[in-house]
Amino acid sequence: MGLLEIRVFGDPVLRQAALEVRDFDGALARLAEDMALTMREAGGVGLAANQVGVLRRLFTFDDPGDDDHDPSAGAVVNPVLLDASEDSELVDEGCLSFPGLFYPVERQLEVVVRHQDLRGEEHETTLHGFGARIWLHEMDHLNGVLFIDHLARHDRREAMRIMRERDLDPRDVPGVAPAIGG
Numbered sequence: 760m761g762l763l764e765i766r767v768f769g770d771p772v773l774r775q776a777a778l779e780v781r782d783f784d785g786a787l788a789r790l791a792e793d794m795a796l797t798m799r800e801a802g803g804v805g806l807a808a809n810q811v812g813v814l815r816r817l818f819t820f821d822d823p824g825d826d827d828h829d830p831s832a833g834a835v836v837n838p839v840l841l842d843a844s845e846d847s848e849l850v851d852e853g854c855l856s857f858p859g860l861f862y863p864v865e866r867q868l869e870v871v872v873r874h875q876d877l878r879g880e881e882h883e884t885t886l887h888g889f890g891a892r893i894w895l896h897e898m899d900h901l902n903g904v905l906f907i908d909h910l911a912r913h914d915r916r917e918a919m920r921i922m923r924e925r926d927l928d929p930r931d932v933p934g935v936a937p938a939i940g941g
């Protein structure tokens with residue numbers, strides 16, 4: 760088990776679409792384990808494989824608000840969005856690939872997702888509120904879509920400017936990871 764390097768905005772892998780997982784083997788389970796460890800260590804609640812440089816349709820998540828959360832359910836493979844509510848809400852959101860930045864993002868309140876687990880078994884999961892937000896954010900990553908793509912134009916411009924400036928002066932990165940980062 761080990762920590763993986765989280766790619767930040769500017770890394771082209773974040774703009775690529777991940778490929779379907781076909782092999783449900785030990786390597787996949789180890790990758791998911793390392794991703795979950797990396798996610799928690801960084802203080803995030805979601806992490807997509809693209810963010811550690813692997814173009815596979817896999818993400819890990821942690822929903823702190825979910826009490827009867829099955830600990831083995833923290834990895835989602837080959838997710839497909841089946842349905843989404845018309846109701847949505849605008850809530851501040853962050854991303855581990857944009858450390859320390861938070862902007863309001865409009866997301867649907869309820870979604871239904873078909874997906875597989877690490878053994879390849881199929882599931883259909885309904886998520887509400889914060890859980891739905893995390894899964895939508897991570898599914899976007901698997902399609903090369905980033906949370907800045909959902910922002911109001913001035914927020915998006917500011918986020919990109921801050922990330923570009925950090926690229927020139929990497930010391931200007933907050934040491935504390937976001938609590939709602941994905």
Ligand code: ZN
Pocket residue numbers: 853854855856896900906940941
């Ligand atoms: Zn993210």
